[in-house]
Amino acid sequence: MVKVLFVCLGNICRSPTAEGVFTNMVQLSKLGDRIQADSAGTHAYHIGEAPDGRAQEAARNRGIELGKLKGRQALAKDITEFDYVLAMDHENVENLLRICPEGYESRINLFLSYANGLENEEVPDPYFGGSSGFDHVLDMIEEASTGLLNEIRGKYNI
Numbered sequence: 001m002v003k004v005l006f007v008c009l010g011n012i013c014r015s016p017t018a019e020g021v022f023t024n025m026v027q028l029s030k031l032g033d034r035i036q037a038d039s040a041g042t043h044a045y046h047i048g049e050a051p052d053g054r055a056q057e058a059a060r061n062r063g064i065e066l067g068k069l070k071g072r073q074a075l076a077k078d079i080t081e082f083d084y085v086l087a088m089d090h091e092n093v094e095n096l097l098r099i100c101p102e103g104y105e106s107r108i109n110l111f112l113s114y115a116n117g118l119e120n121e122e123v124p125d126p127y128f129g130g131s132s133g134f135d136h137v138l139d140m141i142e143e144a145s146t147g148l149l150n151e152i153r154g155k156y157n158i
Contacts, residue, residue, distance in 0.1 A: 002034060002083050002084075003037075003038070003082040004035065004036070004084040004148070004152075005038050005039065005040060005074070005086065006018035006022070006038070006086050006088070007040050007041065007042060007085060007086065007092050007096060008041055008042075008092060008123075009041055009043055009045070010041045010046045010071065010127075011040050011046055012041075012049055012050075012055070012071050012127075013051065013052050013054075013125060013127050014088040014123050014125060014126070014141070015040065016039045016071070017055050017059055017134075017137060017141055018037075018039060018086070018088070018123075018144075019037045019066075019069060020059050020064045020066045021062075021138065021142055022037045022141075022148065023037045025146070025149050029149065031158060034156070035149075035152060035158075038082070040072050040073060040074035040075075041071060042074055042092050045071075046071035047071050047073055048070050048071060050067055050068075050069065050070060050071075051069055051071075052127065052134075054126070054131050054134045055126075055137075057131070057134075058131065058134035058137075062138060074095075074099070076099045076101055079096065079099070079100050079101060079104045080101055080104055084109070084152075085107045086110070086114075086148070087110055087111065088110075088111055088122065088123040089110070089121075089125070090110070093108055093109075110122065111141075111148075112140065112144050114144045114147035114148040114151060115147055116146075117143070118140060118143055118144075123137055123140050123141065123144075124137065
């Protein structure tokens with residue numbers, strides 16, 4: 001089982017959206033028995049909360065349901081248990097490196113490093129903006145999810 005963890009600050013916008021989009025792609029590829037996704041936040045702001053309503057609506061408009069996801073905080077053991085720990089921005093990479101057990105630093109990367117054709121390194125936080133920001137984030141996440149799935153399929157020959 002290949003395990004992927006998506007990480008943002010509060011785990012109510014970007015990372016649950018990435019979890020939902022990527023899980024949907026995995027299911028459509030019939031790889032649900034080989035690849036598992038989860039999401040977490042580097043801060044404890046929204047533990048136990050559902051994703052932001054605007055994130056849910058934007059995802060739902062693309063056929064992806066996020067409503068059952070619940071916010072949680074990233075832990076050091078996540079970095080040892082997940083094969084990929086993918087942060088939405090540099091701040092969250094730094095936050096993850098602070099809790100990272102020695103020898104596991106290479107598992108932490110920027111999620112958009114898997115996106116082809118995007119100039120951005122970071123997925124912008126849409127929380128304080130309007131609804132269009134959530135659609136823009138979804139576009140970026142879909143691109144990076146495609147690249148990540150291709151990477152995993154090639155690396156693990158699945």
